[in-house]
Amino acid sequence: MRKTLTISFFIILFSLLSIGCGKEKTEPVKESRTSVVSNLTNTSDAVLSNSISLNRNQTAIPSLFIHGYGGTKGSFDGMLSRFESNYFGKKVLTVTVQPDGTVSATGTWDDQVVNPMIQVLFTDNKNSELNQTEWIKAVLSYLNQTYQIEEVNLVGHSMGGVSSFRYLITYGKDESLPVVNKFIAIGAPFNNFVSGNEEQSIDALNQNGPLVLSERYSNYAAGIQDYPKATKMLNIVGDLEDGSEGDGTVPSRSALAIGYLMQMNGLEYRTEIITGSQARHSQLHENTQVDELVVNFLWDGP
Numbered sequence: 337m338r339k340t341l342t343i344s345f346f347i348i349l350f351s352l353l354s355i356g357c358g359k360e361k362t363e364p365v366k367e368s369r370t371s372v373v374s375n376l377t378n379t380s381d382a383v384l385s386n387s388i389s390l391n392r393n394q395t396a397i398p399s400l401f402i403h404g405y406g407g408t409k410g411s412f413d414g415m416l417s418r419f420e421s422n423y424f425g426k427k428v429l430t431v432t433v434q435p436d437g438t439v440s441a442t443g444t445w446d447d448q449v450v451n452p453m454i455q456v457l458f459t460d461n462k463n464s465e466l467n468q469t470e471w472i473k474a475v476l477s478y479l480n481q482t483y484q485i486e487e488v489n490l491v492g493h494s495m496g497g498v499s500s501f502r503y504l505i506t507y508g509k510d511e512s513l514p515v516v517n518k519f520i521a522i523g524a525p526f527n528n529f530v531s532g533n534e535e536q537s538i539d540a541l542n543q544n545g546p547l548v549l550s551e552r553y554s555n556y557a558a559g560i561q562d563y564p565k566a567t568k569m570l571n572i573v574g575d576l577e578d579g580s581e582g583d584g585t586v587p588s589r590s591a592l593a594i595g596y597l598m599q600m601n602g603l604e605y606r607t608e609i610i611t612g613s614q615a616r617h618s619q620l621h622e623n624t625q626v627d628e629l630v631v632n633f634l635w636d637g638p
Contacts, residue, residue: 393635397487397517398452398479399425402472404494404523406462409455411493415621415630416453424631425451431478433471435460439478447483451635454479456496465552468499469506476513489518489634493621494586497524498552501594504567505559516564520630522572523620525586526594527553533589534581541589545596553593560597568604570633571595572626574615585617606633 403411409430419425429443431454446452456475458468472490479485492500500519507513527533532548533541546553573591574583582588588609598605614623 394450395635396447396449396452397489398428398454398485399489399491399518399634400431400454400456400475402456402490402492402496402500403458403461404492404496407458407493407496408461409457412455412491412621415627416455418624418627419453419631424635425453427455428452429454430457431455431475432457432459433474435463435467437471437474439474441478441482445483445485465495465499465502468495469502472499472503473507473513476507480512480514486514487517488514489520490516491520491522491630491634492524493522494524494617497521498526501526501556502559504564505556505562508564508567509562516567518568518570518634520570520572520633521591521594522626522630523574523583523586523591523617524571524594525590526556527590529587529590533587533593536589538589538592541592542595542599545600546589546593556594557597560601560603563598563601563603565603568633569598569606570629571605571607572620572629573607573609574617574620575609575611576613576615577611578613583615583617583620 401412401416416425416427420427426449427443428445428449429441429452431439431441433439433456456472458471460467476488479488490500490503492498498521501521501524504516504519508516527546528550530546530548530550533546536547545557549557571591571594573588574586575581575588576584582590592607595605595607608629610620610623610625614625620626
C-alpha cells in the first residue's frame with residue numbers, strides 16, 4: 337500500500353512539472369512574432385522596423401518618388417527596398433521620362449496592391465527645374481491615361497522636391513490630371529542658393545519670409561495662390577549641426593523658406609528637421625529617421 341502511494345505521488349508531481357514546462361514553451365512563440373523583424377540581415381531595416389508600427393493604413397493611391405539633380409535609380413532604391421522589406425508598401429512601376437517628354441514604364445500596375453510605390457527617372461538627370469516640371473506633368477498624364485490613376489502622392493529629393501512644388505503651383509488644379517493628396521520634399525532648396533540670408537533668425541524667416549529672394553522663390557510667391565489647398569505638405573530639412581547651418585549642400589534657410597508662403601496662404605504644412613552627421617544631403621534618403629517620417633506621413637492617417 338505504501339509503495340502504491342509513493343508511486344502515485346511521483347506520478348502527480350511529474351504531471352505538475354510537465355504542465356509548468358508546457359507554459360514556458362509558449363513564451364518564445366510570442367517573441368518569435370516580434371523577432372521576425374530583428375532577424376533581418378540589413379541593420380537599417382531592423383532599426384526601421386523597430387521604430388515604426390506595422391499597422392499602416394492601406395491605400396491604393398500610388399506614391400511617386402522623384403530623384404534630384406544628377407539622381408539615378410540608386411537615389412531612392414534603398415528607401416523603396418526598406419519599405420518593401422518591412423511591408424509598408426510595394427514598388428509596382430519604374431517610370432522613365434526621355435528629354436522630349438516621352439514616358440515609358442516597366443513593372444505591373446495592380447490597383448489591388450496596398451500602398452503602391454512608383455519610381456520616376458529622368459534620363460536627362462541634369463536638366464532644368466522647368467523641364468522637370470513638364471516631365472512630372474507628362475508622368476501624371478501617362479499614369480492617368482494608361483492606368484486610370486486619379487490620385488497620387490509625390491515624394492521629391494532636392495531638385496525633385498522643388499520641381500514637384502513648381503508642378504503643384506502650375507498644374508495642381510488641372511482637373512485632367514491626377515489629384516495630388518500629399519507632397520513630401522526632402523532637402524529641397526526652395527530659395528535656391530542665394531546669399532544674404534545667413535544672419536536672419538529662423539523665427540524671423542518663418543514670420544516674414546527670407547530677406548533675399550531668389551528668382552525661383554519669387555516665382556513660387558507669385559504662383560502660391562494656385563497651390564491646391566487639399567494637398568498636404570511635409571518639408572524634411574537636414575542640418576549637420578557642424579556650423580554650416582545646412583545639410584552640406586542645401587542651406588537650412590533655403591529649405592525652410594517655403595514654410596512662410598505655405599503658412600501665409602493657410603495651406604496645410606509641416607516641417608521636420610533631421611540633425612547630426614546622418615543628415616548629409618546625399619544621405620537623407622538613406623536616413624531611417626527620414627524613412628519613419630515618410631511612412632507616417634504617407635500611410636498613417638488621412
